[in-house]
Amino acid sequence: MPSPQPGELSPSQGLEVIDAVASFGAPVPVLVFTGGDPLRRPDLFELLAHARERSVPFAVAPAVTDLLDARALERLSTSGASSISLSLDGALSATHDGIRGAEGSFDRTMGAVRELAARGARVQVNSVVMPRNLTELPKLFQLVRGSGASVWEVFFLVRTGRGAVVEDLPPDTWEEAAHFLLEASRYGTTVRAIEAPIVRRLLLTRDRDPVSSSPEKRALVRQLHELLGPPPGEVALRPSGTLDGDGTLFVAHDGSLQPGGLLPHSLGRLPGDDMVKVYRHHPLLRAIRERRLHGPCGYCSYRTVCGGSRARAFTATEDPLGTDPACLYGSTALPPLSSWSA
Ligand code: SF4
Structure with a gap:
């Protein structure tokens, strides 16, 4: 896009967003500047300085374009950001460049x-799992480990926005990818799973789950072991974490408040609404946090630890409280839920 979308928050309104985040009080939430490309905002570094002054911890997720030049890398690495994240969606240049549509990316x-790593910044690599890069995940993890990045954040595709044209994966393949992430977390690099709360359910069920523990569902894990050898540590992922609206709130370019960046359901708007009140008291967010969900996610024994991707449920059913279609529990071919209980 050559120019901002209509209604983009002005520089002074951007400062007000940061003040609103600070008003949550301790512990102040982490503010992630993402996009699009935050570097397209001429006032980005003023916003980062204001966050620092207000003691709001922040991270930045720039796009890799010509704007991310040596000067920008230097300014970002000395900005006080707790983390700088870059997207890498393939272990091979052909895969990543093809997905990004940008040769040389x-x-x-x-x-x-x-x-950034050489400059001492804490670097995070973000990857989206999709059919095109699924089999490259073990090699991608190997690449991330050798790059100087300390965190690998792996998003399970939600078919919305640009992802709407990407083919989806069936639930048993998501399950295989979730097994892979659990195993990858045993190698010392911090691994996080986004829009993939089934990973948390799998932590509790994987040893006795008749479907997901079958060997043919473990091809990615086998490849991982072949590449990196036996894992040296224990699984580091934990059965807790955020969901859209449960630990996260998204502020869109025009100030619209949403449960998450991939869940375009407006809860209010800045300036005008009180961000803290919206987060704490909006009926939809309360329902998500209390797991008053619909369909299999609503009666699943693991809804408290998991809860399903609210963004994926919304994309599939237009109901932010609906069931996550990436989960095997949504399949009628499964044994009764009672036999899966914790
Ligand atoms: S049914 Fe929903 S809450 Fe239960 S494990 Fe699947 S995604 Fe999670």
């Missing part, structure tokens, strides 16, 4: 990761 991304 793979090399520029790897260069930026190494440069």
Whole structure:
């Protein structure tokens, strides 16, 4: 997009958003500047400075474009950001460049990761799992481990926005990818799963789950072991974490408040509404946090630890409290839920 969308928050309104985040009080939430590309905002570094002054911890997720030059890398690495994240969606340049639609993006991304790490920044690599890169996940993890990044954040595709045209994966393949992430977390690099709360359910069920523990569902894990050898540690992922609206709140470019960046259901708007009140008291967010969900997610024994991806449920059913279609529990081919109980 050559120019901002209509209604983009002005510089002074951007400062007000940061003040609103600070008003949550201790512990102040982490504010993530993402996009699109936050570097397209001419006032980005003023906003980062204001966050620092207001003691709001922040992270930045720039896009890899010509704007991410040596000067921008230097300014970002000295900005006080707790983390700088870059997207890498393939272990091969052809895969990543193909997904991004930008030749040379793979090399520029790897260069930026190494440069930021060399400057002492805490670098996070973000990857989206989709049919096109699924079999590359073990190699991608190997690449991330050798790049200087300390965190690998893996998003399970939600078919909304640009992802709407990407083919989806069936639930048993998501389950395989979830097994893989649990195993990858045993190698010392911090691994996080986003829009993939079934990983938390799997932590509790994987040893006795008749479907997901079958060997043919473990091809990615086998590849991981072949590449990196036996894992040296225990599974580091934990059966707790955020969901859209439960630990997260998204502020869109025009100030619209949403449960998450991939869940475009407006809860209010800045300036005008009180961000803290919206987060704490909006009926939809309370229902998500209390797991008053619909369908299998509503009666599943694991809804408290898991809860399903609210964004994926919304994309599939237009109901933010609906069932996550990536979960095997939504399949009628499964044994009764009572036999899966904790
Ligand atoms: S049915 Fe819903 S809450 Fe239960 S494990 Fe699946 S996604 Fe999670």
